Amino acid sequence: MNNQAALFQYLLQLGDTNLIIGHRLSEMCSRGPMLEEDIALTNFALDHIGQAEVLLHFAGNVENNGRSEDDLSYRRDAEDFMNLKLVEQPNTDFAFVIGRQFLLDVYQCLLYQKLSKSTNDELAGMAARFLKESIYHQRHSAAWIERLGQGTNESLGRMQHALNQLWPYTAEMFVDNPAWANLIESGVVPSATELKKEWYERVSKVLTLSGLNMPKASAEDDSLNQSIYLEQLLAEMQYLPRTYPDAKW
Amino acid sequence: MMTKELTAVEELVWERLSMIPDPEIPVITIVELGVVRDVQWDGETLKIFITPTYTGCPAMQLFVAEIQAAMHDQGFDKLEVIHVYSPSWTTDWLSVEAKEKLRKYGIAPPVLKTSEMNPFEEVGNIPCPRCGSENTNLKSQFGATACKSLHTCNDCHEPFEYFKHF
Numbered sequence: 001m002n003n004q005a006a007l008f009q010y011l012l013q014l015g016d017t018n019l020i021i022g023h024r025l026s027e028m029c030s031r032g033p034m035l036e037e038d039i040a041l042t043n044f045a046l047d048h049i050g051q052a053e054v055l056l057h058f059a060g061n062v063e064n065n066g067r068s069e070d071d072l073s074y075r076r077d078a079e080d081f082m083n084l085k086l087v088e089q090p091n092t093d094f095a096f097v098i099g100r101q102f103l104l105d106v107y108q109c110l111l112y113q114k115l116s117k118s119t120n121d122e123l124a125g126m127a128a129r130f131l132k133e134s135i136y137h138q139r140h141s142a143a144w145i146e147r148l149g150q151g152t153n154e155s156l157g158r159m160q161h162a163l164n165q166l167w168p169y170t171a172e173m174f175v176d177n178p179a180w181a182n183l184i185e186s187g188v189v190p191s192a193t194e195l196k197k198e199w200y201e202r203v204s205k206v207l208t209l210s211g212l213n214m215p216k217a218s219a220e221d222d223s224l225n226q227s228i229y230l231e232q233l234l235a236e237m238q239y240l241p242r243t244y245p246d247a248k249w
Numbered sequence: 250m251m252t253k254e255l256t257a258v259e260e261l262v263w264e265r266l267s268m269i270p271d272p273e274i275p276v277i278t279i280v281e282l283g284v285v286r287d288v289q290w291d292g293e294t295l296k297i298f299i300t301p302t303y304t305g306c307p308a309m310q311l312f313v314a315e316i317q318a319a320m321h322d323q324g325f326d327k328l329e330v331i332h333v334y335s336p337s338w339t340t341d342w343l344s345v346e347a348k349e350k351l352r353k354y355g356i357a358p359p360v361l362k363t364s365e366m367n368p369f370e371e372v373g374n375i376p377c378p379r380c381g382s383e384n385t386n387l388k389s390q391f392g393a394t395a396c397k398s399l400h401t402c403n404d405c406h407e408p409f410e411y412f413k414h415f
Contacts, residue, residue, distance in 0.1 A: 129303075
């Protein structure tokens with residue numbers, strides 16, 4: 001794979017992760033436990049969809065095949081999506097929404113921090129902006145982890161259950177795709193394995209403070225397949241543009 | 250924005266842009282906000298470079314529409330509004346005067362430089378824009394727009410918004 005194709009794939013992976021979590025969060029609109037939280041989750045969704053728009057637009061330029069951010073979002077099938085499997089997991093309950101968000105936020109803070117020093121100026125500028133958004137996300141989700149962990153037995157139990165269920169999907173964050181070796185070497189993108197130590201420290205600090213246990217990793221975590229949930233999500237997200245191509249309003 | 254010698258017509262463009270208020274916070278303009286980065290001529294075409302504040306900020310489309318309308322009024326019909334992403338927009342670009350306008354309007358201005366932003370550190374109390382007290386609480390990091398958080402003052406007992414350092 002040449003560098004251009006590798007960068008396209010890398011941008012797709014970042015863009016898809018943001019697009020899918022943005023859609024998941026948009027499903028929470030009007031379903032937050034209180035008005036402020038409804039507004040917060042909707043703000044999160046807006047930031048992630050905005051990041052996806054910028055990244056997929058850039059990806060389309062890099063690919064140089066005439067595909068726009070909308071084409072990449074609405075006219076690809078599940079098998080072509082490269083998002084982290086963590087973000088396609090459903091909004092089972094509020095603890096799942098917060099747990100999934102917190103695990104992602106810490107990862108994105110660390111990733112964007114490194115990416116903001118990319119040798120690719122355009123990517124560095126985008127990451128610097130995304131980083132600030134992720135910092136606010138992380139503060140918010142970490143505060144909720146603490147609140148639920150230190151709340152009632154019910155909230156503690158649900159939070160722990162959500163983390164245990166989500167944990168296997170975190171291994172994927174720290175696996176370097178061999179196709180990106182050249183990008184890593186030339187300083188365009190950071191190595192994912194390098195993020196793991198700091199991520200683990202931050203997550204374990206917040207969980208410990210909240211009276212929650214760090215879930216156990218398993219050797220099988222690295223080889224999880226895409227879930228049925230992504231196809232269901234795409235069926236809803238892509239319905240309109242696929243049924244009425246080029247519809248405008 | 251870049252510092253360079255401006256031609257009379259460029260000055261006119263900047264002056265006109267400086268009259269466009271932020272749609273959500275009408276006391277400051279899009280130039281004061283730092284959204285307009287540069288004005289250039291490419292032959293007959295006027296190019297205006299803008300940078301988004303928050304990535305998903307819905308006001309961006311409105312910024313573009315307002316810029317187009319204002320330039321059209323001036324007779325500049327060949328216009329391109331171009332988005333740039335580097336350097337990344339920051340509240341560090343707000344002048345002291347712009348921050349004071351925010352405070353008088355009832356919105357606490359950004360207190361920290363973004364270079365001082367640590368991902369995993371808490372922010373201290375934000376001073377109340379009405380009474381100046383630092384005895385305030387954060388209610389929510391997210392408010393009516395992406396750029397503001399919600400707080401309450403424990404001394405004057407008023408709620409207020411904070412223009413988040415970003």
